[in-house]
Amino acid sequence: MQQVEISLHSPFTSKTVSESQNRSLLLQFLLAEILSAVGAINRDEPQEKIFSEPVLLFPFAWSRSIGSLNKIEEHAKLLSFAFPKQEENALSFIHSVLQLEEKISGEDLLTKEEMTNEFRKLYIQLDPFLLSCCKSETLLLFLLLNREKIDALASPENLSSLIARMLPKGIESLATIICREYKNRGFTALCEEIDEILGEHV
Structure with missing residues (x-):
C-alpha cells in the first residue's frame, strides 16, 4: 500500500x-x-x-x-x-x-x-x-522586504553579504533581475511598484 x-x-x-x-x-x-x-x-x-x-x-x-x-x-x-x-x-x-x-x-x-x-x-x-x-525573483524580493527583521536577527552585514553572493553582478543588478523575471511571468504591471520597494530597501 x-x-x-x-x-x-x-x-x-x-x-x-x-x-x-x-x-x-x-x-x-x-x-x-x-x-x-x-x-x-x-x-x-x-x-x-x-x-x-x-x-x-x-x-x-x-x-x-x-x-x-x-x-x-x-x-x-x-x-x-x-x-x-x-x-x-x-x-x-x-x-x-x-x-x-x-x-x-x-x-x-x-x-x-x-x-x-x-x-x-x-x-x-x-x-x-x-x-x-539565487535566480528566484520572489525570494530576492522576500529577503529585501524582510531586511530589517533579518538584520536584527543576524547582523546588518549578513543580508548584504548574502545578496552580494547571490548576484555576481552586484546588488546594483537586483532591480533589473527582479523586474525581468516578473515580466517573463507576465507581471509587467508590478515593475513600477517593485522599483519603489527596492528604492526603500536597497
Missing part, C-alpha cells in the same frame, strides 16, 4: 517541492516562520506560539494553535527533496530543529537570548539553500 503524505502546513509534497518556484517558496516559508518565532520571543508571547506539543489526534485537532517551530519541522522535512544535491545540509538542518524542540520541551527553560540565538543558527544554516535559489 502506498504511504500517504500528510501535511498540516506545507502545500508541497516530496514530489512537487523540487520544482524551481516551489523550492524558493519552501525557503520563504521557513524564513517566515523563523522570523515569526523570533518576533514571538521578543513580544514575550506564550511558548505555544513558538513550539507546541505534537498533535496526537490528527485530524481531529486540526484547529489547535501550532507553533512556528512545528511548522519549521514540517517544511524542513522537504528540504532534501527540494535540494537533493544538498542532502547533508538538509539532514543537518532538520537535526538542529529537532534538537531545539528537545531543548524547549526540557525542564531547563531557555532565556530569550538563548532562544533567539537558536533561531539565528537555523537562519544561518539556510545559507547554502538560499544561494541555490
Whole structure:
C-alpha cells in the first residue's frame, strides 16, 4: 500500500517541492516562520506560539494553535527533496530543529537570548539553500522586504553579504533581475511598484 503524505502546513509534497518556484517558496516559508518565532520571543508571547506539543489526534485537532517551530519541522522535512544535491545540509538542518524542540520541551527553560540565538543558527544554516535559489525573483524580493527583521536577527552585514553572493553582478543588478523575471511571468504591471520597494530597501 502506498504511504500517504500528510501535511498540516506545507502545500508541497516530496514530489512537487523540487520544482524551481516551489523550492524558493519552501525557503520563504521557513524564513517566515523563523522570523515569526523570533518576533514571538521578543513580544514575550506564550511558548505555544513558538513550539507546541505534537498533535496526537490528527485530524481531529486540526484547529489547535501550532507553533512556528512545528511548522519549521514540517517544511524542513522537504528540504532534501527540494535540494537533493544538498542532502547533508538538509539532514543537518532538520537535526538542529529537532534538537531545539528537545531543548524547549526540557525542564531547563531557555532565556530569550538563548532562544533567539537558536533561531539565528537555523537562519544561518539556510545559507547554502538560499544561494541555490539565487535566480528566484520572489525570494530576492522576500529577503529585501524582510531586511530589517533579518538584520536584527543576524547582523546588518549578513543580508548584504548574502545578496552580494547571490548576484555576481552586484546588488546594483537586483532591480533589473527582479523586474525581468516578473515580466517573463507576465507581471509587467508590478515593475513600477517593485522599483519603489527596492528604492526603500536597497
